[in-house]
Amino acid sequence: MSKKRIGILTGGGDCPGLNPAIRGVVLHAAAHGAECLGLRGGWKGMIEADASPLKAEAVEEIILKGGTILGTSRTNPYKKENGPAQVMASFKKLKLDALVAMGGEDTLGVACKLFDDFKAPVVGVPKTMDNDLSATEYTFGFDTAVSVAVDAAERLRDTGLSHSRVMVLEVMGRHAGWVALFTGIAASADYVCLPEREVDVKDMAQKLKAAYARKGTALVVASEAIKLPGAHSHHKEIDDFGHEILKERGVAERISEVIHKETGFETRSAVIGHIQRGGSPTLFDRILGTRVGVAASELALSGQFGYMVALRSDRIVPVSLKEATAELKTVPLEWLDLLDTLTAGMAGETNRHVKSAKAGV
Ligand code: F6P
Numbered sequence: 001m002s003k004k005r006i007g008i009l010t011g012g013g014d015c016p017g018l019n020p021a022i023r024g025v026v027l028h029a030a031a032h033g034a035e036c037l038g039l040r041g042g043w044k045g046m047i048e049a050d051a052s053p054l055k056a057e058a059v060e061e062i063i064l065k066g067g068t069i070l071g072t073s074r075t076n077p078y079k080k081e082n083g084p085a086q087v088m089a090s091f092k093k094l095k096l097d098a099l100v101a102m103g104g105e106d107t108l109g110v111a112c113k114l115f116d117d118f119k120a121p122v123v124g125v126p127k128t129m130d131n132d133l134s135a136t137e138y139t140f141g142f143d144t145a146v147s148v149a150v151d152a153a154e155r156l157r158d159t160g161l162s163h164s165r166v167m168v169l170e171v172m173g174r175h176a177g178w179v180a181l182f183t184g185i186a187a188s189a190d191y192v193c194l195p196e197r198e199v200d201v202k203d204m205a206q207k208l209k210a211a212y213a214r215k216g217t218a219l220v221v222a223s224e225a226i227k228l229p230g231a232h233s234h235h236k237e238i239d240d241f242g243h244e245i246l247k248e249r250g251v252a253e254r255i256s257e258v259i260h261k262e263t264g265f266e267t268r269s270a271v272i273g274h275i276q277r278g279g280s281p282t283l284f285d286r287i288l289g290t291r292v293g294v295a296a297s298e299l300a301l302s303g304q305f306g307y308m309v310a311l312r313s314d315r316i317v318p319v320s321l322k323e324a325t326a327e328l329k330t331v332p333l334e335w336l337d338l339l340d341t342l343t344a345g346m347a348g349e350t351n352r353h354v355k356s357a358k359a360g361v
Contacts, residue, residue, distance in 0.1 A: 004034040007099040010068040011042030011107030015129040016281035017140025017289035018068040023059040024293020030056040044075040049090040076240035098300035104128035106241040112321035115306040124308030132176035134329035135319045136310035143284040145276040153187035160217040168220040168269040170252030177331045180223035193222040205262035210347040
């Protein structure tokens with residue numbers, strides 16, 4: 001009898017943890033007498049049947065490597081002529097019994113649609129540094145990205161203190177503020193701007209003045225997609241999945257200007273951008289990547305398709321791709337309240353946002 005064969009692809013933005021996850025699938029498959037093929041460049045690889053064998057010896061040492069050895073793209077087969085049909089033809093051509101698709105809402109959205117439309121034998125692995133998939137408690141990539149951002153914030157604090165400046169750090173996160181939230185809390189920022197709510201400029205200025213009076217510096221962490229009052233909408237370039245391509249990361253500079261105008265303090269800003277997406281995965285991301293990879297191979301080999309493996313209460317469990325891609329996980333009110341309590345406490349104020357936040361729950 002021929003060996004079972006699993007295809008693996010990585011789609012969307014890369015992040016640390018993908019290689020540990022690929023390794024998890026390949027080693028589990030090898031331990032169960034199955035073999036793996038790596039698709040090149042996400043769904044593009046399935047459209048073009050561009051694949052090569054992935055043997056255990058090739059993945060043995062990749063647990064410490066950032067990025068993805070398979071390459072990635074933001075290709076959406078549903079936006080290409082005959083794309084879905086070509087993907088389904090590649091299952092046959094490459095003799096795949098199953099496909100493990102690793103990605104965020106977009107890549108998994110395609111997997112979900114292929115399962116619905118053609119009963120494609122797909123299993124999803126959640127990946128995103130944004131941590132914005134609602135069906136899983138954490139996604140790999142997030143822990144590493146935040147660790148990089150915290151390091152950057154601490155470096156900014158040193159130079160801010162030396163020059164008596166207010167420093168603003170811009171982090172990624174597209175539609176969700178998780179990276180900014182965790183960076184802000186872990187780096188003890190004096191103000192954190194999140195896409196989940198419009199920046200309250202007066203409140204921010206007040207907090208920064210109080211911080212500056214105490215320390216002679218202040219630190220702001222801002223998510224790339226925040227809303228600033230009075231900001232104009234500009235021409236937007238859109239990707240295959242309908243998302244704005246955020247090429248000009250410039251929110252930090254705009255906030256710096258606002259802060260200078262409101263407080264008179266000298267300000268400087270920094271954008272760490274894609275630096276957050278590179279580098280060796282942290283311990284957490286290596287372990288989570290490995291666990292979800294192994295679990296995905298288990299589902300694939302036992303013929304359980306249409307699921308994504310998710311982290312829930314420290315267990316890896318299957319959830320349907322439909323549920324997994326139904327809605328994005330944005331920062332909820334209880335986290336906003338916690339953040340406001342910390343920043344209010346540092347500024348010597350009471351948390352005036354608590355009431356409205358609680359009332360909205
Ligand atoms: O979704 C992950 C992410 O890193 C977002 O935080 C960011 O906005 C986007 O990808 C950047 O995409 P690209 O690598 O295509 O510039």
